[in-house]
Amino acid sequence: MRHTIGFYGAGNMAQVMIAGLLNSGFYQKEEIYVYNYRYEPTLKKVKEAYGVKVVSEEETLFEQTDWIILAVKPAVLLQVLPRVKKYLTEEHVLVSVAAGVSTHQIAALTGPHKIIRAMPNTPATIQQAMSSISPNELVSSEQTQFVTEIFNSFGKAKVVSEENIDAVVGVSGSAPAYVYLFIEALADGAVAEGLPREDAYEFASQAVLGAAEMVEKTGKHPGELKDMVTSPKGTTVAAVQSLEESNFRASIMRAVKAAAKRNHEMSEET
Structure with missing residues (x-):
């Protein structure tokens, strides 16, 4: 039997998922099917953009669908x-x-x-998300696989234990911000050496993209790939030495742990 999907919420994340599907x-x-909490103009926008079925009542969403994507902010959720429990x-x-x-x-x-x-x-x-999927004990393996395929439609998804969610936030959820800082710093360094800023951003972002693709597609350990480009007495090994002297590796590890710690704190606050 084919499952119908209902989105409770029609914001940015819901629209990304709908587009991916x-x-x-x-x-x-x-x-x-899509229902939007409170704000009707967003629902109209989603209808026009994607042609999906929109509903104006919560009860209708739960009657028409068996999979419900709760795509609202934590406080709203x-x-x-308690209100939709009866449905x-x-x-x-x-x-x-x-x-x-x-x-x-x-x-x-x-x-x-x-x-x-x-x-x-x-x-x-x-369409390049990295998503974690954490089912509770009532979810079957087939259902877990199904939702994994949903999230694979706009990137990649992997099943992880919920106890590892804090680590996932540190290494994936918050990580794009670290990478943006890194790209900005790379570009600033190139600008300091005379490269026009527009060119600097293009070189830096493509270098990061290419390096990430190398890790994913070759299956080689990042350290092995690093060794492949660090020639004796060359430019890269000089740069790597500078990064190590600046505690680059430890700084990144601390950032991941800080994000994980804050996510744990947020869970306790809700």
Whole structure:
């Protein structure tokens, strides 16, 4: 039986997911329903842009779909869950993309249901997300695989234990910001050496993109790839030495741990 999908929320993340599902051919527009909490003009925009089915009542969304993507902010999610609890059946699978809200917290507000926590990152906007998928104990392996395929439609997705969500946030969720800082710093260094800024950003961003592709496509350890370009007495080994002297590696590790720590704190605050 083909599952219908309902989006509770029609903001940026919901639209990214809808676009991914449609562009990949994984879903057709008539199989997707969308309800937007409070703001009606956004719902109209989604209807015009994607041709999906939109509904104006919460109850209708739950009646028409068996998979519900909870695409609202954490504070909103905690407000609406007790209200929509009455619409839930044993057939529903809830997929939350709200940061800092655990499957246990969702279950406490809805009762025992199949709940999956997903954590995509911002490159989802260009169909290049890295998402974690964390199901609770009521979700079957087939259902887990299905939602993984949903998130694969706009990037890559991997099943991880929910206890590792903090680490995922540090290494993936917040990581685009570290990379942007790195690209900016690379470009600044090139500008200091005389390269025009527009060219500097192009060289820096392409270098980062290419290096990431090398790690993914060759399957080689990053250290091995680094060694391949560090010739004796060459420019690269001089640069690597400078980075090591500046505690570059330790700084990145501290950043990942800081993001993970803050995510854990946010979970305790909700």
